[in-house]
Amino acid sequence: MAGVSFKDVRKTYDNKIEVIHGVDMTIADGEFIVIVGPSGCGKSTLLRMVAGLERITGGEISIGERVVNELEPKDRDIAMVFQNYALYPHMTVYENMAYGLKIAKVPKAEIDQRVRDAAKTLELGQLLERRPRQLSGGQRQRVAMGRAIVRKPAVFLFDEPLSNLDAKLRVQMRLEIKRLQRELGVTSIYVTHDQVEAMTLADRLIVMNAGIADQIGTPMDVYDRPASVFVAGFIGSPAMNFLAGRVAEGGRAIELAGQGGARATLALARATTAAAGAAVAVGLRPEHLAPADGGPLELTVELAEPLGADSLLHGRFGESRETVTVRLPGHVRANPGETRRFTVDPGHVHLFDSQTGKRLADA
């Protein structure tokens, strides 16, 4: 059992291109951390640096009290679950799970005990003599997890473990991973590009963008107070709408560009620190827009998508260029060209600096 800490961790490849630009964070013992981000953001690289599969070219990673920069993967007290399971095809399920222990020269009786315990936890008891190719995707995934569990590591590392499963199985395995992690209480780092997985599994999220940890926080924190335009757009589905606007006199309201008239002004719950007249990006989540007669936002519908539980309306506000999405509960019918008026709770208006993309602080 141990926490993990990152101190200004950097990765530079041989061609001098830096892909991780200094990550700092401390993961508590037993915490479930999810690293989420688009492909190419460096999330897998970061995980592989913890595993010891990529060299750490700058900074320090510690597991427990130990700096692991120069340790071989086997000496780091970690276990990893790979995206394609990486089971040894010529070994049975039992042999797959026992292999690491066999190399570590654990006594036979103990290996047997540990493998059978893990098999019981994962309901693999009937499958121990099978070979990986005789298993379904979900079963293979469980064997891969079993192989990690039997090692009794200080840290579990998951590299997009569910991305090869179909949607239904993914939900099931997601719950299983969560349950297992709770039961075992092992510190876990989980990489995914799927935000639903990220939101549901994580105690804390790391949202990565182009080699930088844009935001680190609890899922609700990240959802309610995204630290940047990138995070705001990445977390939440459908994605947040962004509109160009200016801070009004007194800093307690925003005038939206391209809307004209007094109605295109959004009130803020708290005054912003930005100067009056400053250009800002206004973020509004599709689910926070509520229909209201005489509301400040007039949507010209371009397309309606009924999803059953919800309906999505796509269109534009006034003459603005940005397309926006509105999510309404239940069945809503709307014809292209129709206009509807919406309002938004002042507490749900997000403001970002239009230059840096960073969230603007409240006064």
Add this chain to the structure above:
Amino acid sequence: MVENRPWLTVLSHAVVLIGLVIIAFPVWMTFVASTHDQQTMLRSPIPLLPGPHMVDNYVQILTEGYGGRFGSSKHTLELGWGPAKISITMSTIAMTMINSMIMALGITIGKIAISIIAAFAIVYFRFPFRMWFFWAIFITLMLPVEVRIVPTYGVVASLGMLDSYSGLIIPLIASATATFLFRQFFMSVPDELTEAARVDGAGPMRFFWDILLPMSRTTIAALFVIQFIYGWNQYLWPLLITTKESFYTVVMAVSRQANVVDSVPSWNLLMTMAMLAMLPPVLVVVFMQRQFVRGLVETEK
């Protein structure tokens, strides 16, 4: 392909049958000749059906030998060292069969062992001139053995390896084809598997023995078949470097018997030898084919 044209079916079957006859007929004639006595074989017409002397011929070849100038003497093979030494006395033909077997197995096993290790080094390790070495090996594919046979002979002779099993085997062991095949196979092994082994604590050699080698089973089986036949059918090289009968291979022996000048060749015995010479490669193909197919079926699921 679903086509329903009767004449096409007839034609394609005819082509297959003609091909089969062309290929199988000489083999059939060899077999037929090995079942008659010498007089029948010297009379015209040559029989097309098996005769009654099959057992006699095979027993004679395996115990007495061919007779005549070459191959009538008995040979003693000594195995082991010191007190564990055993001697087996046998006919020349049996002796050449054993020589061929030693040579073919030596070449096959040597080739597979050396090329799998070379491919392992090239694919999994980073060292200076790695690709240079690969291309150096690869380029030897372009040169057939015959082209470099004279310098090779020179090297082997000056190393004192003439008339020895090592002289028969070692110069033929290096194989660009096998190295190349193993390299292609290793490159298709997912990186994740290598990484999983590293996380499990397997060092490079452990990874090689426990994971790479068992996974290469089908490739090894395929190469075994090809290389065994290659080794067994070697003719020019053993002809060059052996001067003692006790190192002759069976392919050489058959050819020598066919070329006798001072007497009429005993076609029946000669063909018996040819049949015996054909047997081991056929057995290897039949036996390894099963392994090979089983391996393919297993990974396919």
